[in-house]
Amino acid sequence: MEQVAIADQHDEHHEPTSFITRYIWSQDHKVIAVQYGLTAIAVGLIALVLSGMMRLQLAYPESFTFINPIAYYQFVTMHGMIMVIYLLTALLLGGFGNYLIPLMIGARDMVFPYLNMLSYWFYLVSVLVLVSSFFAPGGPTGAGWTLYPPQAILPGTAGFDWGILLMLISLAIFIVAFTMGGLNYVTTILQARTQGMTLMRMPLTVWGIFVATILGLLAFPALFVSALMMLLDHVVGTSFFMPALLSQGQLTDHEGGSPILFQHLFWFFGHPEVYIVALPAFGIVSDLISTHARKNIFGYRMMVWAILAIGVLSFIVWAHHMYVSGMHPWFGFFFAVTTLIIAVPTAIKVYNWVLTLWRGNIHLTVPMLFAIGFIFTFINGGLTGLWLGNVVVDVPLSDTYFVVGHFHMVMGLSPVLVIFGAIYHWYPKITGRMFNDTLGKLHFWLTFVGAYSIFLPMHYLGMLGIPRRYFANLTTDFIPESAQDMNIGITAAAIFVGLVQILFLINMVWSLRHGKPAGGNPWGATTLEWQTPQTPPAHGNWGPTLPVVHRWAYDYSVPGTAEDFTPQNVPVSPGHDTEDEEART
Amino acid sequence: MAHDIAVAATGENDHIGIVRDWSADKQVFGVPWGKAMMWIFLLSDTFIFSCFLTAYMTVRMSAVEPWPNASEVFALTLFGHHLPLILIAIMTFVLITSSGTMAMAVNFAYRRDRRKTALMLLFTIILGASFVGMQAFEWTKLIVDEGIRPWGNPLGAAQFGATFFMITGFHGLHVSAGVIYLAVVARKVLRGDYDRNGRYHNVEIAGLYWHFVDLVWVFIFAFYYLW
Numbered sequence: 005m006e007q008v009a010i011a012d013q014h015d016e017h018h019e020p021t022s023f024i025t026r027y028i029w030s031q032d033h034k035v036i037a038v039q040y041g042l043t044a045i046a047v048g049l050i051a052l053v054l055s056g057m058m059r060l061q062l063a064y065p066e067s068f069t070f071i072n073p074i075a076y077y078q079f080v081t082m083h084g085m086i087m088v089i090y091l092l093t094a095l096l097l098g099g100f101g102n103y104l105i106p107l108m109i110g111a112r113d114m115v116f117p118y119l120n121m122l123s124y125w126f127y128l129v130s131v132l133v134l135v136s137s138f139f140a141p142g143g144p145t146g147a148g149w150t151l152y153p154p155q156a157i158l159p160g161t162a163g164f165d166w167g168i169l170l171m172l173i174s175l176a177i178f179i180v181a182f183t184m185g186g187l188n189y190v191t192t193i194l195q196a197r198t199q200g201m202t203l204m205r206m207p208l209t210v211w212g213i214f215v216a217t218i219l220g221l222l223a224f225p226a227l228f229v230s231a232l233m234m235l236l237d238h239v240v241g242t243s244f245f246m247p248a249l250l251s252q253g254q255l256t257d258h259e260g261g262s263p264i265l266f267q268h269l270f271w272f273f274g275h276p277e278v279y280i281v282a283l284p285a286f287g288i289v290s291d292l293i294s295t296h297a298r299k300n301i302f303g304y305r306m307m308v309w310a311i312l313a314i315g316v317l318s319f320i321v322w323a324h325h326m327y328v329s330g331m332h333p334w335f336g337f338f339f340a341v342t343t344l345i346i347a348v349p350t351a352i353k354v355y356n357w358v359l360t361l362w363r364g365n366i367h368l369t370v371p372m373l374f375a376i377g378f379i380f381t382f383i384n385g386g387l388t389g390l391w392l393g394n395v396v397v398d399v400p401l402s403d404t405y406f407v408v409g410h411f412h413m414v415m416g417l418s419p420v421l422v423i424f425g426a427i428y429h430w431y432p433k434i435t436g437r438m439f440n441d442t443l444g445k446l447h448f449w450l451t452f453v454g455a456y457s458i459f460l461p462m463h464y465l466g467m468l469g470i471p472r473r474y475f476a477n478l479t480t481d482f483i484p485e486s487a488q489d490m491n492i493g494i495t496a497a498a499i500f501v502g503l504v505q506i507l508f509l510i511n512m513v514w515s516l517r518h519g520k521p522a523g524g525n526p527w528g529a530t531t532l533e534w535q536t537p538q539t540p541p542a543h544g545n546w547g548p549t550l551p552v553v554h555r556w557a558y559d560y561s562v563p564g565t566a567e568d569f570t571p572q573n574v575p576v577s578p579g580h581d582t583e584d585e586e587a588r589t
Numbered sequence: 590m591a592h593d594i595a596v597a598a599t600g601e602n603d604h605i606g607i608v609r610d611w612s613a614d615k616q617v618f619g620v621p622w623g624k625a626m627m628w629i630f631l632l633s634d635t636f637i638f639s640c641f642l643t644a645y646m647t648v649r650m651s652a653v654e655p656w657p658n659a660s661e662v663f664a665l666t667l668f669g670h671h672l673p674l675i676l677i678a679i680m681t682f683v684l685i686t687s688s689g690t691m692a693m694a695v696n697f698a699y700r701r702d703r704r705k706t707a708l709m710l711l712f713t714i715i716l717g718a719s720f721v722g723m724q725a726f727e728w729t730k731l732i733v734d735e736g737i738r739p740w741g742n743p744l745g746a747a748q749f750g751a752t753f754f755m756i757t758g759f760h761g762l763h764v765s766a767g768v769i770y771l772a773v774v775a776r777k778v779l780r781g782d783y784d785r786n787g788r789y790h791n792v793e794i795a796g797l798y799w800h801f802v803d804l805v806w807v808f809i810f811a812f813y814y815l816w
Contacts, residue, residue: 115622115626116622116623116626183630183633186633187626187629187630187633188626190626190629191622191625191626191629194616194617194618194625195615195616195617195618195620195622195625196615196616196622197614197615197616198614198615199614199615200614201614201615202612202613202614203611203612203617204612205614221629221632221633221636222632222633222636223636224633225633225634225636225637225639225640226636226640228637228640229637229640229641229644230640232755233644233755236739236751236755240739240740241739241740242739242740242747242748242751242755243740243747243748243751244644244648244748244751244752248653257740259653259654259747260648260651260652260653260654260746260747260748261648261651261748262647262648262651265644265647265648265651268647269640269644272640553614
């Protein structure tokens with residue numbers, strides 16, 4: 005069979021000619037990435053405001069008339085769903101995936117740019133459908149981000165009519181969008197690498213995004229199917245998830261469905277989703293640490309295998325979200341074991357990050373601060389994950405603030421810190437200008453300390469037994485009054501951290517015009533995206549010829565070299581100026 | 590690179606060939622981009638159908654009313670004979686035959702035989718469309734004659750109709766989409782597009798999708814009609 009698939013032969017001519025094709029209906033992966041990123045951040049800001057409202061209510065119950073129980077649950081639901089799906093997944097894969105994959109592997113674009121463009125526009129439609137539920141009769145759904153039936157579609161839950169409908173439709177559209185993008189990312193990484201870029205020379209960022217995308221392509225089907233089945237239950241009146249039950253004194257028309265089936269389908273998606281968010285963050289943070297510590301990543305091969313192992317294991321742990329659902333206890337045993345096994349590859353990664361820092365030439369740049377902040381946060385969240393992975397510990401802690409603290413550490417704050425670090429790291433490449441360093445450092449410290457003052461106390465509240473999801477914790481016998489003081493403190497920290505993000509936005513916008521010109525490679529990084537002929541990279545990325553890769557991505561501070569980094573496209577000299585095993589032999 | 594693929598293809602030193610292919614630069618699989626992408630898409634789609642079938646098995650087990658006997662429900666009386674599952678047997682036969690004509694289309698495509706490729710694609714389209722037509726007949730019979738609805742079923746468990754309409758409907762959408770897809774490809778073959786740009790492998794990519802849809806039907810047939 006003839007070989008048409010090489011990165012050089014770019015037969016899809018889509019060189020933009022007008023403003024509209026260049027910036028709006030663009031097929032250029034870099035523009036699509038920025039579109040994804042800006043949309044995700046915009047919708048994320050909505051979710052941030054919602055969390056502020058929730059915190060206000062928890063600190064000062066009975067003070068805000070516009071936050072009633074119905075609105076509170078709507079805020080909880082929309083905050084969770086937006087943050088997990090429409091911000092984190094979209095920003096890490098649609099945003100960073102799109103921008104970095106072709107640049108890091110030396111391709112001119114994604115393999116199917118038109119499909120890539122469609123992916124963004126479907127994503128935008130899914131966001132608009134989701135946001136439109138705020139204006140629908142009855143408002144958005146208040147079923148919690150897990151959307152458990154039967155309550156999600158029964159009267160008594162906010163938005164049981166229109167809100168849940170729009171939510172499910174929006175999710176289905178999002179999955180279509182993700183599939184179109186995800187197929188592109190995987191195929192591009194597998195089939196369109198430049199000469200010399202073997203799989204084991206790819207930067208860990210690409211590895212993380214690659215495995216996360218595969219997880220997405222295999223896990224989102226479960227969400228798609230459960231969303232479709234719930235739509236049918238809701239609109240057509242089938243009984244997939246709906247048992248016979250009394251709702252507000254009325255016998256419903258449903259009979260014989262299985263609510264726990266939804267939980268299984270949802271978490272078969274939901275747990276890999278954790279790693280869909282975490283693996284790109286793992287990959288990115290590895291590259292940030294290595295670059296800013298001027299040292300090769302410790303144990304590159306093990307880092308790759310750990311990513312793959314986590315990816316595989318993430319599909320057989322889902323029911324640890326369901327210990328209290330009434331499933332068979334033997335399942336709990338199995339899922340606890342698999343859950344704890346995941347700690348092994350994860351710990352390998354953490355040790356390797358720390359060992360990369362050890363005796364490195366650490367530059368405390370803004371991206372590095374965020375990367376180190378991530379390591380702390382991830383260890384915190386990971387350790388409480390070991391607690392919650394055990395059935396006997398999970399049962400009393402389940403549905404308390406301990407769980408809220410845990411997942412906000414591990415899945416909220418951790419990836420968000422990486423995202424900030426990554427934005428600061430690649431901002432000079434994307435815009436061609438440096439951000440304001442002082443503002444950036446201020447942003448880090450205020451966010452980091454502020455976020456810890458939000459989430460650490462929550463663990464303590466959980467140990468006291470304070471239930472999550474409650475609209476108001478008024479006088480309850482077992483809750484000491486001081487808990488309410490702590491709630492007020494958490495709320496103050498939350499509002500503070502929310503406001504601090506204005507610094508970030510100001511920095512990003514101000515530096516666009518007034519930042520110092522960055523030059524092509526301000527960090528002295530080795531990976532290909534810093535070696536483009538123009539900054540920001542022009543359409544087609546590489547000018548007339550593609551770069552040729554001669555070494556791995558981590559030749560920092562190799563003994564005997566003039567500078568403390570050697571880019572991947574520099575040929576290996578006879579004196580073995582590389583740590584890449586493959587290049588030395 | 591080409592050598593590695595040749596080694597892998599002859600089966601000589603298989604494991605070394607696989608390792609070389611995977612760790613090589615440029616590309617892991619010696620196939621066009623579109624073909625690699627179709628394989629990955631089909632893997633993802635496999636998970637969708639697996640979820641559907643697993644969900645079906647679960648609701649079937651947890652249903653509180655008795656599950657109707659599929660061979661009785663899907664029986665037809667033809668020429669005075671009562672034949673269980675006869676329509677499904679014919680539908681399955683038609684769909685598997687269409688896989689045969691599809692395979693022939695792919696073969697002719699690689700021989701650059703424009704007319705025969707288009708003809709075989711046309712046969713496949715006709716067989717696929719008649720499958721959808723028979724499915725419409727089956728649905729009509731179930732809804733009008735048997736009174737089975739997604740939300741209710743006079744013969745027993747409501748989930749019988751719900752899973753039936755959902756799964757065969759979703760599969761039927763795949764077949765219908767495939768018929769349209771094949772029609773587009775057939776038109777390009779007939780116009781000679783692939784003679785000009787040399788992309789006859791697009792017929793094979795369409796073929797991958799079509800065979801997948803057939804394969805899924807075999808599982809639906811086994812799990813829904815025969816169980």
